Amino acid sequence: MPHILVVDDEPGVRESLRMLLKSDFDVTPVGDVDAALAALDEHPVDAVLLDLVMPGRTGLDFLRELTERSEPPPVLVLSATRTVATAVEAMKLGAADFVTKPFEIDALRIKLRHILERRALEQEVERLRDQVAGRSRLGRLIGGSEVMRSVYRTIERVAESRSTVLITGESGTGKELVARAIHDLGPRRDERYVVVNCAAIPDTLMESELFGHERGAFTGATDRRVGKFEAAHGGTIFLDEIGELAAPVQAKLLRALQDRTIERLGSTQPIPVDVRVLAATNRDLEREVAAGRFRADLYYRVHVVPITLPPLRARREDVKLLAEAFVERTRGESGRGPQRLAPDAIAALERYAWPGNVRELENAIERAMTLGAGEAIEVGDLPDEIQLASRSESLHDAVRSGHLDLEGAVARLEGELIREALARTEANQTRAAEMLGITRRLLKLKMDRHGIAATSDEAYGE
Ligand SMILES: Nc1ncnc2c1ncn2[C@@H]1O[C@H](COP(=O)(O)OP(=O)(O)OP(=O)(O)O)[C@@H](O)[C@H]1O
Ligand SMILES: [Mg+2]
Numbered sequence: 001m002p003h004i005l006v007v008d009d010e011p012g013v014r015e016s017l018r019m020l021l022k023s024d025f026d027v028t029p030v031g032d033v034d035a036a037l038a039a040l041d042e043h044p045v046d047a048v049l050l051d052l053v054m055p056g057r058t059g060l061d062f063l064r065e066l067t068e069r070s071e072p073p074p075v076l077v078l079s080a081t082r083t084v085a086t087a088v089e090a091m092k093l094g095a096a097d098f099v100t101k102p103f104e105i106d107a108l109r110i111k112l113r114h115i116l117e118r119r120a121l122e123q124e125v126e127r128l129r130d131q132v133a134g135r136s137r138l139g140r141l142i143g144g145s146e147v148m149r150s151v152y153r154t155i156e157r158v159a160e161s162r163s164t165v166l167i168t169g170e171s172g173t174g175k176e177l178v179a180r181a182i183h184d185l186g187p188r189r190d191e192r193y194v195v196v197n198c199a200a201i202p203d204t205l206m207e208s209e210l211f212g213h214e215r216g217a218f219t220g221a222t223d224r225r226v227g228k229f230e231a232a233h234g235g236t237i238f239l240d241e242i243g244e245l246a247a248p249v250q251a252k253l254l255r256a257l258q259d260r261t262i263e264r265l266g267s268t269q270p271i272p273v274d275v276r277v278l279a280a281t282n283r284d285l286e287r288e289v290a291a292g293r294f295r296a297d298l299y300y301r302v303h304v305v306p307i308t309l310p311p312l313r314a315r316r317e318d319v320k321l322l323a324e325a326f327v328e329r330t331r332g333e334s335g336r337g338p339q340r341l342a343p344d345a346i347a348a349l350e351r352y353a354w355p356g357n358v359r360e361l362e363n364a365i366e367r368a369m370t371l372g373a374g375e376a377i378e379v380g381d382l383p384d385e386i387q388l389a390s391r392s393e394s395l396h397d398a399v400r401s402g403h404l405d406l407e408g409a410v411a412r413l414e415g416e417l418i419r420e421a422l423a424r425t426e427a428n429q430t431r432a433a434e435m436l437g438i439t440r441r442l443l444k445l446k447m448d449r450h451g452i453a454a455t456s457d458e459a460y461g462e
């Protein structure tokens with residue numbers, strides 16, 4: 001049954017609404033705005049019936065608060081006839097509809113049904129749009145490539161459990177997003193999610209950061225401090241850049257993971273902690289183990305479920321989806337900038353090797369959005385290295401970075417030289433062939449192979 005929140009300061013109205021609606025709806029009646037907001041925090045609500053005039057914070061205050069929230073439920077305003085002006089104000093604040101008091105119960109039911117149906121439709125449209133865009137239930141993760149789909153499946157499977165997950169991948173591949181998605185999809189989603197960046201904290205402070213300390217545990221420990229493990233009790237701890245941990249801290253961490261208890265510095269009292277551990281690194285931990293820089297036993301403790309994020313150049317079909325999503329997002333935030341990417345720009349993005357992965361793409365688009373003056377982002381709006389990579393001068397770079405093989409590079413260079421010769425001879429094939437030092441017949445053959453039309457100017461345009 002749809003869940004309806006009834007907000008009215010008059011107990012009589014609340015009770016009669018509850019009685020009238022209870023056969024079709026699951027009704028929660030509350031008497032003021034604070035209770036209404038608390039109820040929203042507690043439970044998802046499908047619609048709100050809202051009285052406008054209440055002592056203390058009014059219905060309008062509630063609507064204003066609601067606009068701050070993501071995916072607010074639709075609101076049906078109950079207004080006394082003398083406050084029609086306020087009802088208009090309420091509509092401006094996003095109320096879905098209003099009924100005037102005293103209300104006809106049938107009219108109210110119909111309106112309620114109507115806004116619920118509309119909401120269901122909107123959600124369905126949103127879901128389909130997400131599906132088309134390759135987005136999933138996985139938070140902000142975008143990408144429809146087969147490798148990413150397989151990552152999504154692992155995330156969904158592992159979210160339910162308490163298994164430790166080790167997320168690896170090059171810098172900027174989305175390790176933090178994956179960790180967050182695992183937490184958000186799991187049974188601990190409403191508990192705390194605590195992030196520790198192991199690279200950002202000096203070795204000497206790391207232990208106290210993770211496990212806390214008692215007052216006087218070391219010089220400067222003037223107060224007792226609760227560590228991140230304790231803070232995450234009941235929830236999830238994300239150990240980002242775990243490969244950077246110094247040896248002594250690795251030993252302590254191993255003990256915490258094995259015993260599920262921790263000790264604050266300066267204390268011998270074990271404290272049980274119930275935390276789900278997620279870890280990430282862009283290092284090759286196996287190699288770190290072989291080199292003696294990372295404890296093998298700790299490695300096996302965290303390497304229970306591995307998730308490896310592919311570099312962006314290994315899933316070029318996601319480049320367009322990601323780029324378009326970033327354009328949309330930046331426009332949503334700033335309300336300005338180009339609305340789309342020109343086909344040439346997309347091609348250039350798809351060809352580039354992305355050493356900085358999704359983060360680099362995100363930055364490139366954000367930059368292009370501020371630089372781009374036209375309706376579309378053009379190649380010229382992209383960072384130099386991408387423009388360069390899209391031209392033949394850097395064919396050897398493309399080969400070196402592994403996104404073109406020798407044969408592909410030679411073919412592309414050949415195509416480009418032929419187009420250039422044709423452009424310079426105004427599509428005169430005899431002269432173009434001469435220029436290239438081949439016969440006209442061979443030129444024709446190669447033009448066919450490269451899909452270069454005989455007379456169309458466009459074919460030379462690249
Ligand atoms: N699949 C994705 N969909 C949408 N955004 C992504 C995706 N992957 C990464 N991003 C974005 O790229 C940026 C970098 O991602 P993130 O911080 O998760 O990378 P990381 O793997 O932790 O990198 P590092 O090793 O450098 O810390 C973030 O702004 C993130 O939102
Ligand atoms: Mg990171």
